[in-house]
Structure formats: structure tokens, C-alpha cells
Amino acid sequence: MPEIGTDRWVAEFESRRVRREGPWGRLIEWSSRRWLWLFAGAAIVYPFVIGGDFGIRVGVNALLLAMLAIGLNVVVGYTGLLDLGYVAYYGLGAYGYAFLASDQFGIHLPTPVVVAVVALVVFGVGLVLGQPARRLVGDYLAILTLFFLQVFVELALNLDRLDLPFVDGPVSITGGPNGIAGVDPMEILGFRFGQVRDYYFLLLVLVILLIVGVTNLARSRTGVGWRAIREDTLAAEHMTIPSGRLKVLAYAFGATVAAVSGTVFAAVQLGVFPQNFTVALLIVVYAALVLGGEGSIPGALVGALIIAMVPELLRTPAGARLLFYGGLLVAGLTLVRPRRRLAVIVPGLLLFGLAVRALVAGIWPGLVAAETAGGVDRWLLRFSASADVVVSVLFVVTIAVALAAVAVRRRRVRDALLILGVYLLVLVWENRLVEEPSITRQLLFGALLVVLMVARPHGLLGRPRVEVV
Amino acid sequence: MEFFLQQLVNGLTLGGVYALIALGYSMVYGILKLLNFAHGDVYMVGAFAGYGVLVAFGGPADPRIPVVTLIVLMFLAGMLASGILGVVIERFAYRPLRNAPRIAPLISAVGVSFFLQNAALLVLGARFRSYGTARMVDPATGLQWGPLRISIIRIVVILSAVALMVVLHLLVQRTKLGKAMRATAFDREAAAMMGIDVDRVIVATFLIGSVLAGAAGVMVGLVFSRVYHFMGFVAGLKGFTAAVIGGIGSIPGAMMGGLLIGLAEAFSAGYISSTFQNLIVFGLLIVFLLARPRGLFGVPEPVKV
């Protein structure tokens, strides 16, 4: 009989531990410990490298999204409250700033006062509207908070022709569908924010402070309590954790973070508009959080940066092509196993393209555009404008082939489908997608969400969770 | 009174459509505990499939086949297209996520929804399409009952919605598949241990739910006549709300919820000022949810210790 209290596993543990070896492994270990410094360094350099205003504006959007995602992480990732009304508080913050610092009511308070007032008020609102979180669980809370968001949007849209007692004529509070334009820029300690770059650095400071603060919280009894509630609310209560109070606190904390980022958003945009705070934004914030890995602060940060910045590459055809072919290459290298199968697939793809081109040009010359340039056009079909329908059909076929390639098990068939699928994809891409950047962005965004969730349900940096339902 | 009756008919028509959509939400939720946000877009694809058949047979003004056959074909096409789509979505976007954290399939569903909307936009353009039912069937034909007039197409829609729900009810209550579905909804693991092929049950659920959504799509095309890539969002939201009111996961609940939402919409459009109409509706929903979080027909989950 083994002696009580000893454990072979423990004794042998050190020898079993897997360490990341080599320079690459050491780099990963190092960066996973020093990620905040890495981020701060890169983010400080970014505006100077990127130059122009547009790039910095993208950076501002990325940082705003990062703030939102990190705040949401406390609500969803730690406490497990599915808050689908989250962006309403972002809107509340933005409108709050506009009310207190614009000509809407002729109030122009100093920026720190405005932000403090907005934060406090929204925290209070969060405490009140968070009360249902005590009782409602899971999806029921999600549904309720989704209705909160709808109410907010309706209010923002419709509080513009209000008949109030003792006031002559209809009063506009939110400016209705037109929102409130002409919001004051921020001014802190006599420094007036004139450029986008100023806001960029303000947001950078805010994001870093938020990360440090939330990291502190996560280690405290409050943070540990939040996570215990998500794991098992009943057991947490038996362990002296006041679950109701902590849930409401998490909800209100998230609301406050969203509101503060909302004030900056209003100032940087110099206005607030109801369409800024809809379900579309909600989806983007959730996508950022889940893509990065809910429950993980660096995950939320990375997810936000990816979601905010990558689609911007799709704005120009050159950037879009880079992303598309880069993505294909990476997918090919990581997904095709063993790699020597690429030796069949790549030449097969080239031959297939040439064959199709020769065939189609021979049979239906009318379908193919006359002028062909160099490069990819020597290989690929280029359809004339009248063949729009053909491209549409091919698009649907492409999806079908791609799905079939995922489902089929037989190696040979799969390779053949892969060749066909990639060919069709490039064909549709060059003939249509590249010309419709806005649709392509959304399309890729949707596809990316599905693919990433299927490939890595716990997100890029999240830990796989064990869930007992 | 006449106005009231007219709104009642409107509400019933709308309610039937919403109920059909709500059923898909509720059935899937009942079995997978998944809020299938792509369901509205499945309905949109059904509406377009019906439109495709209509165009293929010569359009509303001058169809090449009898109108009755045409409408039947449109229904079949819509239901078929939506059904296949639903099954494909389940297979590729949800099945790999069966045991993932709860939020992963939710995000996947949102991704599918984005993808479908934009795929439709890419392939079919942003134009609004119309079935042009008025040119296909003379709007004057129908029941005339004193001052109340119900066009034949509305009668068809209401009747077929009711028929579909009756079939569904029989299927769930009387057949072996229905029994398997109820067992799976109650406890998936236990059902699997009892020898029920859970995968097949889930596929069947998606198929049925999507077929109903496809039918709803064609119905909306026939009665309200606007088909476009984004139509699934609003209808999805309403169907979803209907499912919640009825008690998400409950089939009779979804039917009742759909009917209620349809009637509420018809009457509030008729009687309340439009500015605060949505606000009032959402306010009522919030109050309702706080009072009865599990809807009309939902049962509270017991504390498990």
C-alpha cells in the first residue's frame, strides 16, 4: 500500500513536463509573458510607421474595439453573463458626452468632468438594469438584454420631437435619426485634442490602464468570485460568494467601460448617430472577443486588433489580393497533410486552369473577355460583362465544392475537389469578389467566423474549457 | 368593426408566417440549446427560391403553367431549398461545435447569417423583387362577408400555415421520429444511450424547421410581396421573439407566440402612432420576460444538486 500523501505523479512531474524548446519556442514563451510590453511598444510605433490619417483612424477603431472587448470579457468571459445589450452602454456613453459637450443643450463642461459624470451615471444605470441578472440565467438574460439594446436604439431614433410640459414646441433630445453633430473635441489639462493621433494615444493609455486594472481584478477575490459564478453559481454561493451582487457588479463594470469608450468615440467622431450602436456593432464586439478567446485579456486584445484591422486591407484591390492569396497559401501549407500532397495539388491546379481556359475559349469565345494581360490572366478565365450570371452560378458551385471537399473522406476525391474548389475560388475572386470590396468584406467576415469557430472553438488565445451542461 | 376585422385577418396571416419561423427557432433550441441566428436567412433563401420558380415559368403576368400548379411548385421549391440549406448549415457550421463552449455555435450562426445575406447580395443584387401576386391572381377573388373581404391568396396562406402546423403536431406526437425528437430534447445523452441516433434526429429537426421557414418565405412573398437579401433579419427577429414569448423550446408555444406577435403587429399598426410603436412593443416584451422568463409554455428548470 502506498504511503498516504505521496503521489508518484507529483514526484515524476518535472521530468514529464513539456517545454517549448529552441529559439522559436523561447520567443513564444517570452512573448506570452511580456505581451503587454510588446503590444505597447508596437502600438506606440504604429502611427509613425503607418503615416497618414486613415491608418491612424483604423488604429483608433481598433483600440476602441479592444476596450469594448476587454470590458465585455469581464461580463461574458469571466462572469458568464450573455449580455446582448452591451453596445447600448457604448451608445449611452457617446450620447452622454454629446449632451454635456455640444451645442445640443448648450452645455460645454470640461472633458474630465463629462467623462466622470458619464461613467458614474452609466455605472448606476448598469446597477439597475443589471438586477435581472440575479434571477435570469443563460439565454434568457441574453434575450432580455437584446431587447434593452432595441429599446435604446428606438429611444435614440425617436426622442427628437418630444412635447414636454412647460416647454414651447417639440424638443429634440437625441436628434433622432440625424443624431447630434458638432460635438466638442476633448480637452484635458489645457491640451486640446486636435488630431486623430491625439485620440489614438489617449485610447492607447486607456486600453493599457484597463488591461492592468482588469488583470488586477482577475487576481482579486472579486475576479476569482466572478469566474467561480460562471463555473457553478450554486457551488459559488455555498463558498460564501454573494453571486447576485457580483453579477450585477460585473454587468455594471462592463457597462461603464463601454460608456467611457463611447465618450472617446463621440469626441473623435465629433458627433453621435443612432446607427453607430446597433446589433451590427454588437456582433463585431462579440466576434472580437470570441475570436481571441473569451476569458483571456490578451485574447480580447488580439481579437479586436484582427477584427478591426484585417478587413481594412480589403479596401484596395492590391491589399485584398495580398490577403486572399496569402490566406490561400497559409491554408494550403497548414491544412494539407502530408505536405507532399501539395506536389500533386499545385501542378494539378495549374494544368486544370490552362485546360479549362483553352476549352472555354474554343467552345464559347463570346463568354471570355477579349483582352488579356499578363500574370494570372494567362492562366485564368476572364469573363466578359455579359457573363455575370455565369459568375453568380459559379459562386454557388464554388461553395458547394468547398463544402464537399470538407466532407469527403477519400483522399483522391478530396484532392480532385480541392483542385476544383481552389480553381473556382480564384476564378470567382478575380472575376467578381475583388470588384465588390464591401460585399466581399462582409462575406469573408461571415465565413471567417464560421471557419474559426469550427477550427478553434475556444479562440486563438483562449483555453479550451470543460463544460458540463 | 370592419376595420377591426380586416386587421384581424392581417394579424392572422402575419401570425401564421411568424409562427412558422418561430417553430424553427424553437425546435432547434429545444434540441441543441442553440439560438440559431441564421434561421431568418434560411427563410430569405426560401423566398428567393419561390421567386426563381416564378421567373422560370414566365413570371406572374403570363405564366406558362396553370397558376395553381405554379404556386404549388413555388412552395415546393422554397421548402426544398430552405430544407437543404438548413441541413447543410447544421452539418458544416454547427455539428463540429456540438461540445464546444456555448458561445461558439452562436458566433458560428452569426457568421452563417452574414455569409448568406452577402452571398444573396452578391448573386442577386440589392434590388427588391416582387412576386407580383396581384397580376397572377385577381385580388378581387376571395371571400366576401358583408363588408369584410378576404382575398383568396390570404386564405391559401392561412390554411396552408395551419395545415403545416397540424402536420408538424402529428409528426411530433404520433410518429417514432417525433418521439425520438422529444426524447432528445429532454436529455440528449440519455436518448443516445437508449439507442436513438441523435445525429439523425438533429438533422431531421433542422430539416423540418427549415422547410417550415421556406414555406413562410414563399407565403410572405405571396402576400406582402417584397423579397430582398436582408429580409431575413427583421423576420428572424420577430420569429425569434415569438418563440421566446411562447417559451423557447416549446412547439405549441411557438405557434401561440407567432400568432400573438402577428396580431399585436397588425393591431398596433392600425391603432397606435407609429413613432413609439416599436418602443411600446419592446417595453412590453421586457416586462413580460421579467414576469415570465420562460414564456407562456416554458417550464422552469429545476435546481440540480
Next chain:
Amino acid sequence: MGSWVAPEWRWCETMAVLELRGLTKRFGGLLVVDGLDLSVAEGEIVSLIGPNGAGKTTVFNLISGVFTPDGGDILLDGRSIVGLPRHEIARRGVARTFQTLRVFLNMTVAENVIAAEYASGTVGAVRSFLGTPAARAEAERMRAEAERRLAFFGERLVGYRLEQPAYSLSYANRRRLEIARAMATGARLLLLDEPAAGMNPAETQEITRLIGQLRDEAGYTILVIEHDMHVVEGISDRVVALDHGVKIAEGSFDDVATDPAVVEAYLGKGGAATK
């Protein structure tokens, strides 16, 4: 009718930590706990035994506030705790483990125990967010406390295990973790629901010894549900047998184990007494 108390335990009545008076609970039409009287004295180990479905776990659920009783009263140090929120009951000194293990699976072993120290903290969320010295000190104190609690189980839950997610623990270690967690709440009364279930004989022996130590060295009062009669025999100062929610016997292990009513409850009518 007051509870029957063996002569040598009569002194308990004056200083009962926990006292149940006519405790009653129904589920639908089913009477699961039926007028149960029980008192547990300071420093005592009382075992609750009875066939499956007798209502033992329900008694724990009533004491710890999962359900509110339909009748009767629950007194902790002479004050009623009926209707208090669960975390408040825990804060007043009642901690429990679960028959169906409920550790916080996706948290580390150390975090599981730190979570249970919530009530001992004084630093609020604002100071924690700002990372004030007080917040840091408290976090460190809680961490050290957690390691101390876990060291109670020898080397099994310390070292690298502190940072392992709880889902990676074996069944027996999860049971130990639950006990460590219950201790960390600062409770004086531990409710242990089948602590030896699913353990091998060696582990069962170990847990028997540990429960004894919990009382002798750490001074806990313990109410324990257990099926393994060796464990019950080894630890109990007093045994209470339950059947269909009714107390059918109470006294020393030997008395209860040979009580005809108990034998009948376990073996059915006409069953042979084996002990």
C-alpha cells in the same frame, strides 16, 4: 417529542452547533424529509446513514439553503438560518461538499480554494482594480492561505498541481479539493456528502483518518453522509439513520447498526441481520 439522545451525549443539548427541529420538505406530493429532529454538538462527528433516496442529501440542501423547508426550523448556534441567502449561511459557518462533485472545473486548484476565501476578504473592487498595496497584500494572503489548506492533504494537491485546472484532477482528488474548499470558507460546521464515494480502499482509509484529523486538529464539527460502513464506524461519535425522510434510529454505531429498523430499511423485510 424531543430527540432521543443517548445518555453519554446528553451534554450536547446545551451547546448544539446545529439543531434541526421538525424539519420537513416535500417535492410535489412526495414527503422527502419528515419532521426530522437532530442536533449536532460542538466538535462532534455525526454520521447520517440510510438507503438511497432516504432524503440525506436533501437534509444537507435544506441546511445549506438550496431549498427552503416546508416546515420546521434550522438553528445555527441557536439562531434560525431558514430563509437566509446561501452565501450568508456559508458565511455564518456552514460549508459543504457535494455528492455529485462540483469543483470549479476550469479554474486552477489554487483558485478553487481562493474563491472560497471570499468572505475573509475586505478589499473592494475599486481598490482591486487600482492594485493598491492593500489589494496586493490581500491577494497574497489568500494565496498563502489556499496553499496552507491544500497542504492538509499532503503532497497530493500542492506543487505544480496548484496551477493545474481542476478538470485534470482525479475523482479522489476532486473530493479532497472540495473539502479544502469547504475548509477555506472559514466554516466551523462541515457537511460532507459521501466523501469516500468512488475511492479505492487505501484512499478510503486515508479519508477516514483525515476526517478524524479535521475534528481533532482543526476543531471542526462534522455532519457526514456515508455509505461505507467501515468509514462510518471509524469516525462517528454518533450515527443517525434515515429512511423515507424519517429518523429511524440514533446512537452509537453499534447500536444503530444492529437496530432492527435499520437492518430492515437496508435489507427489506425479512432480511437477515448480518452484522
